[in-house]
Amino acid sequence: FTAEALAGGGTGPLYLRLKSLIRGAIDKGALTAQDALPSEREIASQLDISRVTVRKALTELVDEGVLTQKRGSGTYVTGQGQRVEQRLSRLTSFTEDMLARGLMPSVKWLQKTVASPSPDEAMVLALSPNERVIRLRRLRMADGRPMALELAVVPARMLASPDAVGSSLYEALQTAGIRPVRAMQRLSAESLSAEDAEALSVPAGSPALYIERISYLADGRAVEFTKSHYRGDAYDFVVELTTSG
Ligand code: GLP
Numbered sequence: 001f002t003a004e005a006l007a008g009g010g011t012g013p014l015y016l017r018l019k020s021l022i023r024g025a026i027d028k029g030a031l032t033a034q035d036a037l038p039s040e041r042e043i044a045s046q047l048d049i050s051r052v053t054v055r056k057a058l059t060e061l062v063d064e065g066v067l068t069q070k071r072g073s074g075t076y077v078t079g080q081g082q083r084v085e086q087r088l089s090r091l092t093s094f095t096e097d098m099l100a101r102g103l104m105p106s107v108k109w110l111q112k113t114v115a116s117p118s119p120d121e122a123m124v125l126a127l128s129p130n131e132r133v134i135r136l137r138r139l140r141m142a143d144g145r146p147m148a149l150e151l152a153v154v155p156a157r158m159l160a161s162p163d164a165v166g167s168s169l170y171e172a173l174q175t176a177g178i179r180p181v182r183a184m185q186r187l188s189a190e191s192l193s194a195e196d197a198e199a200l201s202v203p204a205g206s207p208a209l210y211i212e213r214i215s216y217l218a219d220g221r222a223v224e225f226t227k228s229h230y231r232g233d234a235y236d237f238v239v240e241l242t243t244s245g
Helices: 003-007 014-027 040-047 051-063 094-100 119-124 169-175 194-199
Strands: 067-070 074-077 084-087 105-115 133-142 145-155 182-191 207-216 222-231 235-238
Touching: 003 014, 003 040, 014 051, 040 051, 051 067, 094 105, 094 145, 094 169, 119 222, 145 169, 145 194
Parallel strands: 084 235
Antiparallel strands: 067 074, 105 133, 133 145, 145 222, 182 207, 207 222
């Protein structure tokens, strides 16, 4: 990184210019996956800017998944096949989570039907007798790499038809004017069945995170009951803990 390149990066705040300098180096291939960046101090003195500015740029790039920080050993360009982090405190969709990390989400549909609910689905979604559900079973991928197997169950009255869902359920709900605002999520450890492991391209018995999410609309109605199996080697769920509140 040179001070000239930074000066040539426009007139915005310095940390933003440094961010685009680093992103540019990655795009041009000057920095590739797993490469170590110079230390915060080195970048600051090379560019003649403050360490606070460097830290701010690096922290944001880490939050965006472009860089990875390893305790005690520095900052690296995030590699393919590295773990994806998902903050646990925000209600986001798989599609949003992957795009925020610069990964391309894709879907392989396994089931997309209208069906009668199982007793637990009827209970969780507080369905009236004889109400039907839309059952969406998908393999979810990021940059072509299998990440999660997911079964989402939605009351049929919420969407015009199963085909209203293109690749993103939350996008389809939004188009229908429906927005989940709150969710309960439960995580537990599991080892994958032979069938699920095969779909996720890992050996049978591999560790996974089993996640159940029930999302609610502002009026308190449940909108989805989703059961997901996230590959244990591909995902970190990260939660911020504070002492107040
Ligand atoms: C995550 C959640 C699911 C939710 C899905 C929506 O994967 N675990 O409960 O249904 O996101 O994602 P999308 O809108 O990409 O289908």
